[in-house]
Amino acid sequence: MLVWGFGYIGMSGTYILFLASRRLSGSLRTYFTFLCLSILLSCWYVSAMIYLITLDSRVYEFFGICGIIGLGLYYLSRHSDLTLLAIWDNILMSLGILGAVLAYIGKSDSTAGMVAIAFAGLGISAYYSLNFFEMMRTRSRLRLAQEAEAEAQKMRAVDQLTTGIAHDFNNILTVIRGNLDLLTELPEADDRDVMLNEARASVDRAAHLVRQLLAFSRKSQMMRRDLEVAPFLTTLHGSLRAMLPESIKVELATPLPDLTIRTDQHLLEAALLNCALNARDAMLPQGGTLRLRADHASGRGELALVVEDTGPGLADEIKNRVTEPFFTNKPVGEGPGLGLSMVKGFAEQSGGRLELNNLPQGGLQVALFLPLLAAGLSSCSATSRSNAG
The missing domain is CATH 1.10.287 (Helix Hairpins)
Structure with missing residues (x-):
């Protein structure tokens, strides 16, 4: 009995350590690994326990079914993030145990087997019920902790x-x-x-x-109008050349004609100017090249307004946070940290998105994706067919 007890404790401890080392992974393969380990542990535990208690065939069969199904469902519900799935798993498990008790309690070959099945059914049901309520209480504490963390982030933003x-x-x-x-x-x-x-x-x-x-905050009033991209970028190119220092060269890739988007011209200009000013700050004092172009994302009905620079780019930890409100890597007073946050808010309010990518040759690419009007799509399709012909 002592050998069996210490063996079970050792295997359970090893399994718990394995779960702790893999808890950050949420892949389907990981869940199947957990299930297989649960089945193996339950089979070993049930076999050893039945061997030590009784050799009754009905008891052995009953404990095997409860161990494999019940313990497997327990770990599936324990590692699931969906409360509804956990509830459903526990209901199925309880019904399975009740059905097994009713099916086998009258077929046992001995009185001891009948008593073992009855107490096992009650004990397993009580165990999983307590586990379920404990899990719900843990989820409640986790939700309260997440709300407290969100409130702390708000206070940091206010600071x-x-x-x-x-x-x-x-x-x-x-x-x-x-x-x-x-x-x-x-x-x-x-x-x-x-x-x-x-x-x-x-x-x-x-x-x-x-x-x-x-x-x-996406609460600005947008005055959406049809905007032709080519003349807009040409005008913006001239403004950037006059605004940026001589050490920064501004290049414009001529966009396709008749590309049209529906947006607020002034907010779009402010968003692209913010991207250009960030690129300027990244390239000073050495200088560099700022590239401006419009790319049509074929098959997606989107237009990408792209601003590229030859600066050092962004580290991953900064790139993941640079669009957060009030985040800035500049000294205090040189920027409120709203530039790219504003650009992201404008993109989402316009039905688009913002993407940041480090270029292989160095530098940062900022792509502002906006929906392209049907007329612009027809023009792009016609241009593609003419090029193919």
Whole structure:
């Protein structure tokens, strides 16, 4: 008996250690491995126990069925993330045990076997019932912990908001207040106009920051209109050449004609400018090349507006978080961390998506996917047929 007991404890401990080492894997192969191990352990346990208790054939058959089916269903429900599936598994298991008890209790060859079957049925049912309620309580505690973690993340976001957004607003308000103070001391009308223009520009910057916040939260009002991509990118290319330093070369791949999307032109321009400014910051002070193009994703009805740079790219841990609200790897005050968050919010609000990829030769590719209008799709199809001919 002691040999059997220590052997069972050792095998169970080994199995638990195996589960702990594989708990992060959720593949179907892993679940089948768990099931097979459960069946093997249950067969060994049941065989050893029956051998030590009784040689009654009915008892042996009953314990074998309960061990293989019951223990297997237990581990399937234990490692499942679906509460409904766990409930269904426990109901089936209980019905199976009850059916086995009713089928075998009257066919046992001995009184001891009948008693063993009855107590086994009650014990297994009670065990799995307690396990189910414990599992539900564990899920409840896990849900409360997840809610607490979400609340903590909100508080961290608020902290980043106060150090980023508030700093930018203070700078803007300082400019406005300074110009208004100087306005009262300037006798010349021309000087007053200069101060007023600077104050208006600061107000515009504050309004732009608010629009970024609204775009990030997807609450901005979008004025969607049909937009031809080719002239839009040509105009944006000219603006980027005038805005970026001479050390950065701006290249535009001529897009296909008659490509049309339906979106808010001003928000799209702001999104692409944010991508270009991030590319500029990545390439300074050495400089580099910024590439702008429009790719038609054939078969998906999408247009990809792509901005590429020759900078160092992004590390995986940063790339996975760079679209989070208020996340920035810049010093405090140099950016609120809303650039790519705004771009992602605009893309999702437009029915598209944002993708970030490091280029093999170095640099970062930012692709903004937007739905292409039917007219643009017809044009692309016609162009493809003409090229094929």
